[in-house]
Amino acid sequence: MARFRLFDLNDAQRAAVTATDGPLLILAGAGTGKTRVITARVAYLIGQGADPAEIVAVTFTNKAANEMRARLEGMISREQAAKVTMSTFHALCLRILRSGIDRLGYKKNFSIYDEGDQIGLVKKIIAATAAKDEKLDPNLARSAISKAKNAGQPLAPGTLVRAVGERYDLELKRANAVDFDDLLLLAVRLLREQRNLKQRWQQRYRYLLVDEFQDTNRLQLDLIALLASKHRNVAVVGDDDQSIYGWRGADISNVLQFERHFPRPKIVTLEQNYRSTSAILFTANGLIKNNPRRRPKKLWSSIGTGEQIRIISCPNDREEARFISEEIQRNRLRGDVRWEDFAVLFRMNAQSRLLEENLRRLQIPYRIIGGKSFFDRREIKDVLAYMTVLVNPHDDASLLRIINTPARGISASTTEMAVTWSAQHNNSLWQALVSPEFRGQLSARTQASLERFVALIESYTEAARKPQAEPAEPIRRLLREIDYIAELRRQCKTHDEAESREENVHDVLRDLNQYGQRASEGLRGFLDEILLDQEREEEEEDVEDRRGVTLITMHAAKGLEFPHVYIAGVEEGILPHDRSKAEGSLDEERRLFYVGITRAMRTLTITHCYARVRFGSSSPCQPSSFLKELPPDHLQRTNLETLLNTPVSEASAKTGFAQLRAALGM
DNA sequence: AATTGCTAAGTTTTT
DNA sequence: CTTAGCAATT
Numbered sequence: 192m193a194r195f196r197l198f199d200l201n202d203a204q205r206a207a208v209t210a211t212d213g214p215l216l217i218l219a220g221a222g223t224g225k226t227r228v229i230t231a232r233v234a235y236l237i238g239q240g241a242d243p244a245e246i247v248a249v250t251f252t253n254k255a256a257n258e259m260r261a262r263l264e265g266m267i268s269r270e271q272a273a274k275v276t277m278s279t280f281h282a283l284c285l286r287i288l289r290s291g292i293d294r295l296g297y298k299k300n301f302s303i304y305d306e307g308d309q310i311g312l313v314k315k316i317i318a319a320t321a322a323k324d325e326k327l328d329p330n331l332a333r334s335a336i337s338k339a340k341n342a343g344q345p346l347a348p349g350t351l352v353r354a355v356g357e358r359y360d361l362e363l364k365r366a367n368a369v370d371f372d373d374l375l376l377l378a379v380r381l382l383r384e385q386r387n388l389k390q391r392w393q394q395r396y397r398y399l400l401v402d403e404f405q406d407t408n409r410l411q412l413d414l415i416a417l418l419a420s421k422h423r424n425v426a427v428v429g430d431d432d433q434s435i436y437g438w439r440g441a442d443i444s445n446v447l448q449f450e451r452h453f454p455r456p457k458i459v460t461l462e463q464n465y466r467s468t469s470a471i472l473f474t475a476n477g478l479i480k481n482n483p484r485r486r487p488k489k490l491w492s493s494i495g496t497g498e499q500i501r502i503i504s505c506p507n508d509r510e511e512a513r514f515i516s517e518e519i520q521r522n523r524l525r526g527d528v529r530w531e532d533f534a535v536l537f538r539m540n541a542q543s544r545l546l547e548e549n550l551r552r553l554q555i556p557y558r559i560i561g562g563k564s565f566f567d568r569r570e571i572k573d574v575l576a577y578m579t580v581l582v583n584p585h586d587d588a589s590l591l592r593i594i595n596t597p598a599r600g601i602s603a604s605t606t607e608m609a610v611t612w613s614a615q616h617n618n619s620l621w622q623a624l625v626s627p628e629f630r631g632q633l634s635a636r637t638q639a640s641l642e643r644f645v646a647l648i649e650s651y652t653e654a655a656r657k658p659q660a661e662p663a664e665p666i667r668r669l670l671r672e673i674d675y676i677a678e679l680r681r682q683c684k685t686h687d688e689a690e691s692r693e694e695n696v697h698d699v700l701r702d703l704n705q706y707g708q709r710a711s712e713g714l715r716g717f718l719d720e721i722l723l724d725q726e727r728e729e730e731e732e733d734v735e736d737r738r739g740v741t742l743i744t745m746h747a748a749k750g751l752e753f754p755h756v757y758i759a760g761v762e763e764g765i766l767p768h769d770r771s772k773a774e775g776s777l778d779e780e781r782r783l784f785y786v787g788i789t790r791a792m793r794t795l796t797i798t799h800c801y802a803r804v805r806f807g808s809s810s811p812c813q814p815s816s817f818l819k820e821l822p823p824d825h826l827q828r829t830n831l832e833t834l835l836n837t838p839v840s841e842a843s844a845k846t847g848f849a850q851l852r853a854a855l856g857m
Numbered sequence: 858a859a860t861t862g863c864t865a866a867g868t869t870t871t872t
Numbered sequence: 873c874t875t876a877g878c879a880a881t882t
Contacts, residue, residue, distance in 0.1 A: 251871045281872045305872090371872050406871075439870065539868055541874090561870085598858080723872060746869045768868055783869080806867070807873035 200224075200231060207426075207459040208232045211239065211398075214419075214453035215426040216446070220490045221475075221789035222466030222752065225428055229400055230259055232426065233275055234266040236398055243267075243274035245397040249415070250279055251406055253724040255750075259402075276396070280411055281371060282723050284378035288369070291381055291388050300583050300715055302368040303722045307572075308588035309333050309370050316358045319614065320351070327351055340372040341408040341440035366619060367585045375410040382417045393421035404429030408440040412452060425453060431486050432479050435746060435783045437776060447484060464490045466752050466792050468497025470825035474795070475788045477822035482778045490789075499827040500795045502818060503834060507802040507809065508545055508760070514831055515757050515798065516549035519740055522755070523555075530556050534741040534753035536787045538766045542759060543742045556739035560747050566725050570679055570692045574699050575718065578666060580648060581655040582715045585619035594620075597678035600640035605633065647672070655714050662707040662714055663700040670696070745787040756791035758784075761799045762812040784817050 197205055204224055207217045208231045219225040229248060237243055250256045256277045263272045276283075285303075293299055304312070313336070314329045321327055336356045339346045346353040363369060369377060382389040399419050401407070404427035407415070419425035431446040449456060464472055472490040479485070505511040519533050535546055543559055550557045565571060573596055576589040584590065587610075595601045609623040612632075616622070623629045624645055630638050647669070654665040670676065676693055683689035706717045741753065745766075760766065767780035788795060799814045 254871085279872065303872095306870095374872080403871080435869080436871080438868085541867080544874095603858095725872080744869065747871090749871090765868090770868065804873075 197231075197235070200228070201463050203459055203461050203463070204228050204231070206457075207428075207461065208235050210426075210457045210459070211236060211424065213423055214449075214456035216404075216449045216453075216456050216458045217426060217428040218446075218458065218460040218486055218488060219428050219430055220460075220462055220464060220488050221430065221433060221786070222464040222492075223461035223490070224463075224465055225402075225461070226255075226259060226262060228461070229402060229428055230262040230266060232400065233263055237267055237271060237275075241398060243271045244276075245395065246400070247276040247278070247283070247396045247398070247418075248400040248402065249283060250277070250402040253279055253282075255402055279723065280407075280414070281374045284374040284414070285719060285723065287378040287381060287388075287392065288374065291385065292377065294385055294388075295377055295381055297364065297369070297377075298367050298583075300367070302366070302579050302583045302586040302589065303374070303719065304363065304368050304370040304588060305722060306333070306371075307567075308368075309337075311588050311591070312362055313355065313359060315610070316355050316362065320354055320358060325351055327355065332356075337370075337372050338440050340376050341410050342442075343409045343413070362587075365585070365617065366587045367583055368588070372410075375414060379410055379413050379417065382414075389417065390421075392418055397422045397424060399425040401425070401427040401429075405431050405434035405443060405446050406436050406441045407445050408442050409445075412442070412445050416452060419453075423453075432482070432488070432782055433749060433786050435749065435779055435786055437779050438774075443484075447486065460486070460488050462488055462490055464492040464789075465494075467492060467789065468494050468793060470497045470500055471788065471791050471795050473825055474500050474821050475785055478781065478788065478817060478820050479785045481820050482781055484778070496825070498794050499825050500797065500821075502821075502826055502828045503796060503798045503831055504814065504829070505798055505800045505831045508542075508800050508804060510831055511759060511798050511800050512545035512549045514835075515759060515796075516546065516553055516555065518796075519550075519755075519757075520553050520555055528754065530739050531741070532754040533757070534743060534748065534751075534755070534790065535757045535759055536743060536745050536748050536790065537759050538745060538768060538783075539760075540744060542765075546742055546759070550740060550742075557742055558739045560741060560743040565695070566721065568692070568695060570696050571699060573675070574666070574670070574696055575721065577669060578655070578703075578714055578718055580621075581652050581665075582718065584621040584648060584652075587613075587620045590620050594644065597673060597675060599644060599673075600637065601644060602637070605637050605641070608632065658707075658711055658713040660707055661704055662717065663703040666703065666714075667700055745783050748790050749786050752790055752792055754792045755794045755796075756787070757796045757798065758787045759798050760803070761797050761815045761818060762803065763815050764812060765803075766815050766817065781817060781820075784815075 197208065200208060204227070207215065207228050217228065219228065233246055233248065236246060248256070248259060250259065256279055260272060260277050263275065278286075289299060292301060310329055310333055313333050317327050317329060317332065332352050332355050335346065335352050336359060339356065346356045363373070382392060396418055399415065401415055406429070415425060415427075427449070429446050431443055434441060434443040434446070437443060445452070469492055472492055476489050503514070505514060515535055522528060523530060523533075537543065540561060547557065547559070566575070573593060576592040579586050579589040580593060591606065594606055609620055609629065612626070612629045613620045613623040624641055630641060633641065651665050651669045676696065679692050679696070680689045683692060703714070703717050706720065710716055712719070743751070745758070761784070766784055767777055771777055771780045797818070799818070800812060802809050803812050
């Protein structure tokens with residue numbers, strides 16, 4: 192039975208929780224208890240007699256899904272919570288596809304291509320397709336292809352991108368692989384084309400919940416509509432004011448035109464904020480009001496006015512970083528705050544450099560969110576590619592990665608011949624390698640190398656695919672046979688690097704064994720999970736390395752909160768970014784600033800510079816036009832020099848904090 | 858096969 | 873100023 196109390200919720204939250212039937216749009220402003228409402232709603236549905244197995248909550252990240260499940264476990268029994276489907280869009284689609292993709296002409300052991308794999312394939316196709324005078328940036332082509340898929344719109348006919356895109360899809364299919372976008376696209380296609388499958392999935396989920404609805408794209412909306420079309424119980428939670436992923440295909444009109452997609456919905460707006468002071472919310476409200484297309488809402492809180500928002504003008508970026516770092520240190524040493532209570536937000540990752548230097552100089556612990564992933568590391572990708580080839584040898588991207596790693600006498604020119612042969616015969620690379628006809632073109636020596644490689648893969652295939660308690664064992668033997676670790680060590684410059692890379696390999700194998708303990712989908716399931724959940728390593732590092740000031744982009748900060756927030760570099764050209772003006776996404780930049788502001792719980796400091804080093808040389812800059820839009824009521828505008836020349840006595844500083852604490856009721 | 862040197866470009870990144 | 877990607881070199 193439900194162990195939560197409806198009267199712990201405010202009126203709007205309660206309305207959102209108890210409106211069980213029909214479409215529901217929950218407009219959840221920043222810090223209004225969104226996760227609480229979703230989990231309470233699930234608990235409430237179950238309390239009202241719903242079967243947990245017919246409830247699905249869809250999120251964007253695994254982190255959000257895990258958090259939701261953890262919260263739910265605090266409200267209902269573990270067994271019941273376990274029956275509720277909580278999944279990312281991609282993982283849900285993967286489940287749909289693994290059970291029925293053969294009807295679209297793919298084999299069920301298909302691989303998933305990540306961005307790197309996509310780029311590799313696109314490059315190859317451009318090289319083969321483009322005339323000599325034609326040029327096409329592979330990154331641009333990749334993102335155009337991706338956007339077209341997500342928007343459900345074809346690429347412009349007659350263009351090179353179109354030709355590349357068409358070939359790209361064919362090649363993917365030939366490799367028995369799908370990319371991230373295909374997971375959604377093909378799942379939607381499958382449900383549309385296969386009546387019985389559609390009915391099965393519609394039947395299964397009587398209640399749908401969708402998190403971060405403002406970030407959904409056309410395909411995701413289609414998927415939701417398909418799944419919900421029988422029972423029509425779809426509750427979406429989102430905030431159009433926090434839609435900052437339009438450039439990735441998110442379509443804010445999914446929120447703005449919700450009624451068109453799901454007629455006669457109930458709409459609940461959550462406006463009571465439990466995070467920030469009134470001064471912060473007043474400022475945020477004043478800014479976002481300038482966006483023309485939005486669902487009106489006004490955040491408020493009963494936390495108290497709090498301190499004024501400071502806008503500090505700095506002569507240059509070095510002074511800015513120095514000021515922020517030194518002030519964090521001063522405030523920390525004054526006591527009562529921890530390093531992890533501070534966050535510095537910025538528009539671009541490059542802005543973190545100066546901050547890092549200063550924090551290091553002052554020996555302040557910090558953590559940077561974002562950056563290169565564990566899974567981008569060479570040795571990890573190698574090992575995963577070996578695993579992938581064992582599951583699906585027709586995955587050219589993975590095969591190319593390992594065919595001569597470590598070097599085994601299959602030269603680049605041999606590989607190139609194999610690629611050409613496979614293209615001519617419309618076959619996979621693997622099929623070229625095993626074809627006597629292709630091998631016949633090669634020297635005896637190369638033939639022997641190739642045969643050894645093919646035999647190697649084949650000899651481990653069966654063992655690797657068989658589900659077993661220690662799935663890492665065959666992989667470990669394979670790596671030992673090719674002496675991978677020795678090769679890895681040889682390539683490292685320092686001993687430390689070798690240690691850490693070797694450790695990474697062992698970590699992956701250990702993860703695989705752990706996966707084997709709790710799941711039965713074997714190697715393929717493990718690879719799926721890794722591809723669709725690349726953030727868990729970051730989590731692990733978080734645990735050890737939790738302490739410290741957070742340096743983070745405003746994008747990555749969405750959903751987080753910090754007692755003391757600095758937003759740095761709020762200048763025209765950075766926020767809003769120069770490119771956004773050309774792209775006509777000024778509103779989205781404003782929302783980004785809004786997201787930044789609403790991360791702050793107690794104090795907010797916004798800085799901008801009059802000069803900044805860009806591309807090596809210092810150039811002048813103007814304060815962001817957004818700063819003019821902030822209502823002056825709770826603002827305190829200062830120059831850095833003035834601020835530093837006005838000494839704050841120990842006593843008055845203490846009173847300031849004491850007053851704040853009193854206001855916060857602490 | 859690996860290193861060196863040149864060129865060009867320079868947001869944001871949940872899967 | 874960096875840094876990534878690529879070509880040319882040893």
